[in-house]
Amino acid sequence: MQMKTNEPLKTLGAQAARLVIELHERGSTLFSNADVQDITGLSPNAARNFAAALVRRSVATRLKPGLFILVPYELGRERDYLGNPFVVARELAGDPDYYISHASAMELHQMVTQPQFVVTVTSPRSVRPRTVLGTEFRFVRCKPDHVFGVSDHWATKTEKVRVSDLARTVIDGLKQSEYCGGFTEVAKGFWMRRDDIEPDRLVDYALRLGVGAVIRRLGFLLEAFEVDAPHALNRLRERLTASYAVLDPMMPDEGKYLARWRLRLNVEPEELESVVRT
Secondary structure, X not given: OOOOOOOOOOOOOHHHHHHHHHHHHHOOOEEEHHHXXXXXXXXXXXXXXXXXXXXXXXXXXXXXXXXXXXXXXXHOOOOOOOOOHHHXXXXXXXXXXXXXXXXXXXXXXXXXXXXXXXXXXXXXXXXXXXXXXXXXXXXXXXXXHHOOOEEEEEOOOOOEEEEEOHHHHHHHHHHOHHHOOOHHHHHHHHHHOHHHOOHHHHHHHHHHHOOHHHHHHHHHHHHHOOOOOHHHHHHHHOOOXXXXXXXXXXXXXXXXXXXXOOEEEOOOHHHHHHHHHO
């Protein structure tokens, strides 16, 4: 005897099957109401109702108003499916100049030792933070001319996302360490990938960004970890001004002053020494 259930069956009609097949042929499982219109030929109102029906039948999950993702068939009646968070971040950013940044970029570049539970994205446009199915998406605004040092990364077999390259990830961390867990975490990430990061590229990016605190912190970082790049260090020193910056903006404004880099060292030396030991 077959048991009755009030839950909708996860079945595909002709139009839903057409939508699913077309999306897979496009290499994406994310879709909008406009995609539904384009693929099925439905009117805008009918397309919205059709997408809502797919959610009710567990064929798709609604990520935000007008944005959906197909739920893998093998998940059965599961309705809460996020998919790859970096691909979702791309869609939430809604701007071609976005890029995955800070701690999230560090995770993609294998510069962290702990899992990250927040996806951080940088974009020239203002995007409010959003939590989707328990995952927090945080957006950092930047100037349009500060979008550089970005490369493509295969987040899935069929989906690419934009992510800061190794050097830009370090520079962003030095600028806004609060999105990376603090200066020590940025230093740890640099140390883990130090053999793959060109000092001159770091300096190029720092000077292009033109933020004095970043120039100071980068010079200190390269020198503290004994990176053999005298020309790069000289380029940074030439851009120093008389003012001082704190080494870690997340920590109190205290500690001794280092005139060589115009920095106030508010991070204990033992913390940086522990980076090399781990």
